[in-house]
Amino acid sequence: MTNGENNGRYEAYGVPDFICDPFFQDWIIHPEGTTAAWWEDWMINHPEKNTAVTEARQLLQAMYFEEHVPSEDAALRSLAAVREKLATTAAPVRRISWWWAAAASLILCAGLGYFITGSRRTQQSYATDYAELRTLYLPDSSKMVLNAHSTVRYAKEWKPGQAREIWLDGEAFFDVRSVAASSFQVHTKDLTVEVLGTAFDIRGRRGKTEVVLQSGKIRISFTAGGHSDLVMAPGDRIVFDPATAALTHTTTTPDKYTSWKDRRLTDATLGEILQYLEDNYHKTFILEDPSMAERHIGGVILLDNLDDALFALSTVLNANLTQHQDTITIRPR
């Protein structure tokens, strides 16, 4: 729309017409442009429109948006991560290295220094793909089972007397060897678990961090203030939601939370089972009847194989499951 063809029309305009007119809006949006010059000129010739124009301008100028423009540094760190991703060629290596680079820049954005990666020569990192479980033996020969779509990083060498530290994103089960020697710590984005002896499960998914202790004793400390340290006993389960800083502390049957490492789920609700399948197989589930999510599925569901799990669910729920690409819809029969 050019000024010429609007000439004449604007004389009949009221406030509502002005605010909805794109050419008028351009005056507010680009106050230095040629449009602005045109309008200033038009105003001189139409003083009777002064009130309407002023009111329209005031309304459009009254609005503004919350701004969240990141720093130059944040942008440069992100660029460095992407460059690294472009530079590395071998597929598996690339996946891991860029992820860590990204994590480093992210956490820096969040203002936490601890995630900065060390040199790759001294650091070991693993990332599991969807549907992949991986058992790892840590430098002190403690055992760790990394669940699907999770990432872990730790130093290749653990020096005696120094803390044994692990950085985790996703879910893992730990069976820790002798604790006497030096402290064993698992860091997630929002909290740190310090092992005072034992087996436990950490789950950092969907923004929340969940810790379930099977045996022994662990201490939790939170990255952000607000919650004091917490010592957990076997059967304890905590869930921390960083968005609200809410902390839930309950007791449970640990097997229920750790059985995924044997690729099965015991006594879970349908919602929990679908969450696992989504996280581990990269699928999206749609429940036609959302109340089904609360439905308790007794017994054991095997997670080994997606098709088997789906078949079991359709039988137990008496429901039809239809799959379209990565989305699976569950409809009661």
Add this chain to the structure above:
Amino acid sequence: MYNSLETNIWTLISSGDQDAYARLYVYYYKRLYNYGRKFTDDPVALEDTLQEALLTVWTGRERLPQVDKPHTYLISTFRYILFKKLRRDHRVVRLTAVEAGEPEFGIDQLLIRRDIESALRQRLEQALKTLTSRQREAIFLRFYEGLSYEEVAAIMGISVKATYKIMSRSLLQLKETLSLPILTILLLLRGLI
């Protein structure tokens, strides 16, 4: 707020200029982050989306000359990836809650300037709350990002006609609150006379 970019930046990138890509990366990183942040404050989702969207510019640089409006195209690619990611991350919510809606353009992201007279400001703020997520997003793209109606339409995946409708409906909604008191004052005066 953002340093400006040279007009031939896309041509430079399509010919393989890495420095030009770096300049573009930093520029759009800030700009798109600001936009995406209106829908989520999850730094992981934002960073992943930014990297993914901006990476497509470099990996697809040879096809850039065929892209009609690379600026609009990049914003809409970013939006598409972000929405996909957010929908996926909010699956839990969907399993338990009823609706599988679109990501929300935060209600607290659109504000009224403080220098506006306080009674009027309150009324305008009240009116802003009645706008939908899509109305807020359209206003953002038009008045904050300074995009044309055609560009807003392309990014939001709606027709230009629908964009006009959304925009004027939102603005008139605000206008309503503005004119109401003036009307009352007039009636009052007439009554006195």
